Amino acid sequence: MDNKQILTINDLSCKIFRSKQEFTLSPITFTLNNYETIGLVGESGSGKTTLGRLITGALCNIDNGNSGVIVGGKIKYMDRYNYQNSRIRKQLHFPIQMIYQDPKVALNEFMHVREQIKEAAMLGYQKIKTDLSQEEWVAQKVNHLLEILMLKDLENHYPFVMSGGQVRRLGIARVLAVQPNIIIADEPTASLDASTKNMVLDYLVKYTNSRKKKDLPMGSIIISHDLDTISRYSDKILVMKNGNLIELMTKDKNYNFAPKEDFTKKLWNDNAFFSRQ
Amino acid sequence: MSLIKLNNLTGNISSNDSTAYVADKISLEIEKDSTIGILGESGSGKTQLAMTIAGLNTAHYKMESGTIEYTFDDSDPFKVTSNKSDFDSNQIPFSELSEKLKKDKIYGNKIGIMFQDPGKSLNPFWTIGRHVEEIILTKDSSKKQNYETRKNDIFKALKLDVTFDKRYPNQLSGGQQQRVVIALVLLSEPDIIIADEVATGLDASVKRELLDYFLYVKNHTKSSLLIISHDIGLLTKISDRVILMYKGAAIQSLDADIIKSVILVTQFYNSPFFKSNDDLKNKINSDSDFDSISKELHPYLKGLLRSHIFKVPLSGDIPDPKKRTGNKCPFTDRCSDSSDECEESFPNLKLKNHGWVRCFNFDENNG
């Protein structure tokens, strides 16, 4: 299973025509290997979220049709499936999941925490192989997630009474409950302080490691403008600007990233300016 | 001289379903020509503090006790208090603060405010030039020429081209919008500018530019800055003083330089250069352990810095703002240095090195 390409993006591009949202994403090519984390960096408006939604298929799902969006290129999942085909996505039970930037939008404000995770876990059950019944497995999974994401005390609460950080953890719990093979995390650390940032990304690492132990495929794409955190957790970094891929970097033998393009070099220096006093 | 002085401010925010206790005996002063950073996690009450000072949450905020004093030039000083018996001409209830700030033309002229999303502060149907005109219209017509000159100077300093006058907000990038908002706020020369999480969501390059513009405000204008953020890196770069908040309480006020030096020294001691240099290690006698380097800092700030430098998260979770802290230190449950004393009471301000701290681990000194 190691080093297998679980996601291959070939010349993926899109053009959005809808008024107020015109945007062009130039052709992008990269691969995500098994147990790898790719960081996607760039300022707001560079196309990172658009790329993420393009991969999950959500971008083309607007208003039940493709109105206003033209897509080019290919997305290959597990080296054999065309992930752009909605029927295939459904058949595979949506193995590529997105953790949304604003966790509140993806949650039902009127369902309590336990119920939301349970609903997601019931979908996750369809993806796994186990001797346990659905009820048993779901209960176990829900309890486990409540525990590790520190939501046990909040299990009967509703999202609208929870703080931003707690809602974010609930969003992560819901996605992890679905047992995804690829997680695209959109700005998972936005608005979070230094401590909570690291906590959130540690969960993703723990999930990846647990899947590795069970020999199950796993990969993540972290979308962020926070270079510090991204460079620590990523194996590869894609730098984007105005819908274009500026540079694709891989870690050198010292586990550092060495930018070559001017734009990336400036970004790296400016980041160092803040992290090193 | 303080422009704004808070004395034991305690308050809560209620909605139909619940109450959040967002301020717990906060005392702090914002002096003229100073730059203060308010540091805290989300849920610490820092944004509510800014909203309270600016009178923007009068509809939902209930002031339980304490006072806020406002002393601006060319304006009668006044106090906001919760004690009904004190209401007179220069003491008003919190519910009237917003009206007073409007009536006395303090909004925009004495207090300027910037929010996280600059796009939301700009009217999408107005050009930037129109925004400027609207502000100048509110000023004394005899001084119109002064404002025109001032506008040109500010735009130049913030690298805003003359062509911006004719552009609409949606034609500008996020960074450009941010600069426009700063320019509009500066136009009125407010005594104090409150910036609430303005660097959140910006990448390093845009953040660095923003820092430059704030430094311009700090060094070339007489406005005081109150910068609210959870970003330690940014706050230590711009602030003179940092006030740390946790669960509605202001728990430490210290020179930003102290935090900077802790970060610098720690990074130095952990650099490959130092670690491989036995000679240097022998010459430097002091303890290179992080705990010893950071002993001026409140345990919570220590934890935040540890996260910032070593990427190790603090244990535990931020406490629920819907539960009152009661008579104990709000950080006790997550503190590795706590004692029984901390469960029983929450100490008052202890002066320490040009600042103060509310923690039993510190002895008072007048240094």
Next chain:
Amino acid sequence: MKKKLSKYYIWTMLFFLLLIILSISGTITTERSSLKWLPVLSGGHLLGTDGTGRDMAKVLIVGVGNNLIVSFVAAIISLLFGGLLGISLGYTLPDGTLKSVLVFITRTIKSVPLLIWIFLVVFWTELLGIYTSIFDNEMIKMVWVFAIFGGIYSFNFALLLMGHIQKLKAAQFIEACEFIGLNKKTIIFKHIIWHHSNSLFLSQASYIFAQCIFMEMTISFYKIGYGFRGEFSLGTIFNRAAIGSDSHHIFVPLAAGLILTTLFSYFSQSLEKKYQKL
């Protein structure tokens, strides 16, 4: 902290329950005395008598009961048909000619004043009555009229629901549900209708009740004469008193009508505030 059941919900439910009990009991107590213990019925003519000597209180209960029956029919039809249309326009139908045409028709129907629709419906019902004997039964005729009213009002409701779903879509909530793997049925019934829109549905139901009570009194007014004539209803009780020039008997049905309309309106607004807030 469990979410407290909003006091509006509790009061609305209790009120509806009370009215349902009254309306059912109303239709059976005119002759039988099974509810004689009710202070209103047992204390002699507490509200006086109507123009023909009948106990006003009894007559009022039966009348209100009939009003509620026709209002209930209007509300159910409106919610069912409006709900179906709203969800189709807001969610299930893909963008295209069919959807645009349906939205156009919906908006057009909504823009015509309701009273005009009622008059048209009654006119055609009367005409139909010449060819069929179903409408000889006044209750059936009125149920039919108010059912059509409910149908007309459902277009209004559909637009509201469509707008609400569009808001959810814009907030990416629906997208998140679909891409986590939930099927359309679950999204529609569990998330959209049950969780997100329940106060909208209840608010609209309450609003329709308020409208119907007032509408019935208007069309039954003897000078218009399109509503109830023989059966008891707030309108006919009012008419009897008006014809008999009994001013204090006019007051009772009028007051009852106003109180009911106001109460239903109040519930509707409170529920709408709750729906909008969240």
